[in-house]
Amino acid sequence: MSHHDAAHAGGAHDAHGDHRPSIYDPRRWLFSTNHKDIGTMYLVFAIIAGLIGGAMSGLIRWELKEPGITFLPHLVHVPHAILEQVRLGVMNADQLWAWKVDAAKHFYDTLVTYHGLIMIFFMVMPAMIGGFGNWFVPLMIGAPDMAFPRMNNISFWLLPVSFTLAMISFLVPGAGDHAGFGGGWTLYAPLSTNWGGGATPFSYHDGPAMDFLILSLHIAGASSILGAINFITTIFNMRAPGMTLHRMPLFVWSMLVTVWLLVLSLPVLAGALTMLLTDRNFHTNFFNPAGGGDPVMYQHLFWFFGHPEVYILILPGFGMVSQIVSTFSRKPVFGYLGMAYAMVSIGLIGFVVWAHHMYTVGMGLDLEAYFIAATMVIAVPTGIKIFSWIATMWGGSIDFKVPMLWAIGFIFLFTVGGVTGVVLANSGVDTSFHDTYYVVAHFHYVLSLGAVFAIFGGFFYWIPKMSGYRYNGFLAGLQFWIMFIGVNIVFFPQHFLGAQGMPRRHVDYNEAYQYWNNISTIGYLITAVGVLVFLVTLVEMFLVKRKAGANPWGEGANTLEWSLSSPPPFHQFNELPVIKPEAGH
Amino acid sequence: MAHGDVKHDYHLVNPSPWPLLGSIGALFLAVGGVVLMRGVGEGFFLAKGQWTLFLIGAAIMTITCIGWWGDVIKESRAGDHTPVVDIGLRYGMILFIASEVMFFVAWFWVFFEMVIFHDNRSSWIIAGDPEAMAAWANWPPPHVETFDPFQLPLMNTLILLLSGTTVTWAHHALQQDDRKGATLGLLLTVLLGLAFTYVQFGVEYPEAGFAFGNAGEVASANVYGASFFMATGFHGAHVIIGTIFLAVCLLRLISGGFSAKKHFGLEAAAWYWHFVDVVWLFLFTFVYVTPYLTMQGN
Numbered sequence: 041m042s043h044h045d046a047a048h049a050g051g052a053h054d055a056h057g058d059h060r061p062s063i064y065d066p067r068r069w070l071f072s073t074n075h076k077d078i079g080t081m082y083l084v085f086a087i088i089a090g091l092i093g094g095a096m097s098g099l100i101r102w103e104l105k106e107p108g109i110t111f112l113p114h115l116v117h118v119p120h121a122i123l124e125q126v127r128l129g130v131m132n133a134d135q136l137w138a139w140k141v142d143a144a145k146h147f148y149d150t151l152v153t154y155h156g157l158i159m160i161f162f163m164v165m166p167a168m169i170g171g172f173g174n175w176f177v178p179l180m181i182g183a184p185d186m187a188f189p190r191m192n193n194i195s196f197w198l199l200p201v202s203f204t205l206a207m208i209s210f211l212v213p214g215a216g217d218h219a220g221f222g223g224g225w226t227l228y229a230p231l232s233t234n235w236g237g238g239a240t241p242f243s244y245h246d247g248p249a250m251d252f253l254i255l256s257l258h259i260a261g262a263s264s265i266l267g268a269i270n271f272i273t274t275i276f277n278m279r280a281p282g283m284t285l286h287r288m289p290l291f292v293w294s295m296l297v298t299v300w301l302l303v304l305s306l307p308v309l310a311g312a313l314t315m316l317l318t319d320r321n322f323h324t325n326f327f328n329p330a331g332g333g334d335p336v337m338y339q340h341l342f343w344f345f346g347h348p349e350v351y352i353l354i355l356p357g358f359g360m361v362s363q364i365v366s367t368f369s370r371k372p373v374f375g376y377l378g379m380a381y382a383m384v385s386i387g388l389i390g391f392v393v394w395a396h397h398m399y400t401v402g403m404g405l406d407l408e409a410y411f412i413a414a415t416m417v418i419a420v421p422t423g424i425k426i427f428s429w430i431a432t433m434w435g436g437s438i439d440f441k442v443p444m445l446w447a448i449g450f451i452f453l454f455t456v457g458g459v460t461g462v463v464l465a466n467s468g469v470d471t472s473f474h475d476t477y478y479v480v481a482h483f484h485y486v487l488s489l490g491a492v493f494a495i496f497g498g499f500f501y502w503i504p505k506m507s508g509y510r511y512n513g514f515l516a517g518l519q520f521w522i523m524f525i526g527v528n529i530v531f532f533p534q535h536f537l538g539a540q541g542m543p544r545r546h547v548d549y550n551e552a553y554q555y556w557n558n559i560s561t562i563g564y565l566i567t568a569v570g571v572l573v574f575l576v577t578l579v580e581m582f583l584v585k586r587k588a589g590a591n592p593w594g595e596g597a598n599t600l601e602w603s604l605s606s607p608p609p610f611h612q613f614n615e616l617p618v619i620k621p622e623a624g625h
Numbered sequence: 626m627a628h629g630d631v632k633h634d635y636h637l638v639n640p641s642p643w644p645l646l647g648s649i650g651a652l653f654l655a656v657g658g659v660v661l662m663r664g665v666g667e668g669f670f671l672a673k674g675q676w677t678l679f680l681i682g683a684a685i686m687t688i689t690c691i692g693w694w695g696d697v698i699k700e701s702r703a704g705d706h707t708p709v710v711d712i713g714l715r716y717g718m719i720l721f722i723a724s725e726v727m728f729f730v731a732w733f734w735v736f737f738e739m740v741i742f743h744d745n746r747s748s749w750i751i752a753g754d755p756e757a758m759a760a761w762a763n764w765p766p767p768h769v770e771t772f773d774p775f776q777l778p779l780m781n782t783l784i785l786l787l788s789g790t791t792v793t794w795a796h797h798a799l800q801q802d803d804r805k806g807a808t809l810g811l812l813l814t815v816l817l818g819l820a821f822t823y824v825q826f827g828v829e830y831p832e833a834g835f836a837f838g839n840a841g842e843v844a845s846a847n848v849y850g851a852s853f854f855m856a857t858g859f860h861g862a863h864v865i866i867g868t869i870f871l872a873v874c875l876l877r878l879i880s881g882g883f884s885a886k887k888h889f890g891l892e893a894a895a896w897y898w899h900f901v902d903v904v905w906l907f908l909f910t911f912v913y914v915t916p917y918l919t920m921q922g923n
């Protein structure tokens with residue numbers, strides 16, 4: 041917690057002599073070296089990517105509404121050669137439909153794949169780390185900007201490049217005639233490989249789509265690593281006088297742990313992706329048993345990155361929820377140090393649990409036992425966090441403003457996802473649940489209902505600060521309730537589907553699963569209305585321009601950003617604030 | 626560089642075109658790379674094996690590097706690198722090296738996984754794939770003739786260790802303001818780096834008793850060759866990058882850059898060089914010596 045007193049902030053000095061370029065000056069954005077402008081670009085990027093990824097999930101849900109392959113065949117791209125055959129009468133209408141159904145299967149697989157990748161790499165990470173991290177880490181530690189402002193800009197601009205490559209990948213041939221890569225966001229070998237040299241008689245994805253995807257992720261990874269280096273340096277080197285590590289706001293702590301995970305895990309993914317690339321293009325056999333390699337080794341390398349990655353997606357959310365809960369309970373966070381070190385230990389343990397994603401590969405009982413135990417241990421610091429949030433609210437005078445609604449929703453629903461995680465941690469149970477909708481339900485509870493709730497909470501918490509305007513409380517509240525209901529209807533039934541054995545990543549299903557799939561799709565429609573209300577709220581806010589003061593939240597909001605004007609000056613803290621220890625801490 | 630109202634020593638960098646340009650370069654490199662490897666269409670720009678887009682990307686990247694780091698040097702001369710900024714640069718370099726270390730972890734992973742678990746794998750029951758069983762049964766696999774580590778590889782180890790001492794010499798000389806000594810030390814380091822690269826890529830690689838890709842009959846032994854060449858090859862690439870880094874420092878030194886007090890560019894190059902050195906020691910131990918001794922024991 042920042043124990044700082046608004047009177048010492050020096051906000052008054054900042055407004056003076058501040059040269060803010062026009063928002064219509066393209067150079068302000070293209071060449072930016074300003075952490076707030078770069079943060080804004082990240083947020084806009086994340087919203088756009090989120091809408092695209094969300095549209096993909098709509099197609100998925102619409103196809104799954106009924107058993108059979110009924111919807112996507114209408115959408116697939118029919119190549120010229122096939123149309124020609126229809127014109128010449130070589131292919132009749134039934135045969136054309138059969139061709140489309142076949143193409144729809146692959147199309148479905150690509151939708152699942154790109155939905156996952158977009159939401160993780162182009163929505164949640166840019167919003168949390170690039171957007172809120174950039175905006176508020178410097179503000180909260182009393183720094184004028186990030187440590188490497190120019191490098192900050194390339195971290196951002198590499199993302200549209202990476203996204204472009206992913207979209208190219210979506211459209212160019214992936215498997216035979218079919219466009220895109222359909223092997224899932226985990227890019228498992230051998231689905232993602234293409235062995236030349238005749239070692240294997242077949243290949244799943246022989247087209248360039250997978251190669252574009254590999255390079256897309258390489259570049260997204262480079263962007264994140266550079267960003268992470270920037271954050272660590274900023275936090276270690278640019279804290280204002282008196283802002284000791286143990287006085288840092290918990291959001292800054294959460295970012296610190298997150299970016300360490302990035303620096304240490306992403307390069308391992310880069311290695312695995314490079315192996316895929318050489319397996320595909322240079323006849324190596326890292327993941328081909330016939331050449332002495334092993335696809336299971338890909339899984340190890342991937343999940344050594346992948347499990348830290350899922351914590352990368354949630355830790356900033358932990359930080360935001362802590363700020364919000366404390367602000368609207370008008371109390372410091374309960375057990376501040378415990379909260380900080382719980383995140384540190386989650387980060388550390390997160391590096392040694394990866395094989396809980398691989399219980400079914402046959403790794404042997406000893407290893408399974410180890411990974412079960414290690415995974416369960418993470419539930420302890422996670423529990424510390426949940427109980428400390430509750431204890432913070434306990435006896436506080438709680439103000440149920442929109443950010444607080446999202447934060448409470450987060451605590452509630454993230455816990456559901458955490459609990460199903462502990463279920464899955466048992467390899468005996470997971471042998472049945474692995475690759476079923478139970479897993480889908482688990483990770484959507486921690487991500488869509490956890491991370492995304494945290495993002496919305498952070499958004500409404502900080503939007504008055506970032507834009508200078510207050511949102512319409514009715515519209516924003518409406519969005520919360522619609523989405524809260526919608527996403528639960530989407531994902532709660534998926535627990536049942538998983539328990540009944542419905543496999544994930546399949547375009548079609550047995551009629552026995554129809555009931556809950558139908559409900560789930562209805563939930564999607566409700567959620568989509570919520571997203572629409574969000575967009576309306578945004579537009580309304582910028583049209584009506586209700587001025588937000590420096591601190592719209594009152595005494596509970598005592599971190600440094602609230603001592604500045606809204607929006608903050610272009611360059612803040614020309615004179616560094618001095619943080620004084622607060623009595624009683 | 627506090628000026629005007631600014632009362633702190635941090636460096637607020639001016640808006641810069643390089644990040645955007647570099648990102649565009651990355652886009653060209655990536656698309657060009659896929660064109661080169663697989664082709665995505667017809668013609669001069671898109672057909673398999675066409676270098677055009679890739680080279681455009683490489684050119685943009687080169688311009689970006691020169692422009693960007695040129696600006697950094699200018700800013701340093703203008704006094705923007707105050708003591709606190711200097712500490713930041715150090716953090717940045719250390720973290721960059723840390724991420725590089727983790728990149729090598731991925732390549733070592735293959736070796737350790739195969740050394741430790743190849744036996745487990747060969748006892749799995751995979752119906753109908755005797756080829757896989759045979760490939761996993763031994764490590765290093767049959768048909769692989771490992772290098773004798775105590776010949777060329779040992780020499781290269783000594784070359785790199787020696788270069789580690791010459792770069793330290795250069796650094797200490799510069800600290801004593803002995804610019805001639807520093808120049809000589811750096812020059813020697815660069816030459817040793819070049820010697821290492823020549824020995825590795827020019828002499829050792831062509832003599833390898835195993836292939837990079839699965840060229841026919843040695844297919845079953847391939848993971849050894851693939852991981853050997855990728856691990857040592859990436860190391861070799863880092864040696865080349867480090868050599869360029871040191872050579873740039875040498876040029877800056879000769880043209881009057883650096884002072885006895887301020888020479889972080891040189892220190893960063895030296896850190897990078899030591900990192901490359903340490904990676905090599907691991908490679909030497911686990912990729913050259915251990916498999917060789919195992920083979921001797923067989």
Ligand code: HEM
Nearest residue numbers: 350354396397419458461462464465474475479483486487
């Ligand atoms: C109490 C903490 C948690 C435990 C014990 C846990 C455990 C697990 C286990 C065992 C699996 C593998 C299931 C299977 O594939 O059969 C899994 C999957 C997954 N978890 Fe968690 N988890 C926890 C928290 C989280 C969090 C916080 C996130 C992210 C915000 C997350 C995201 C995921 C994702 C994305 C997958 C699916 C990956 C895939 O196969 O595509 N989990 N979890």
Ligand SMILES: [Cu+2]
Nearest residue numbers: 347350396397
């Ligand atoms: Cu996990």
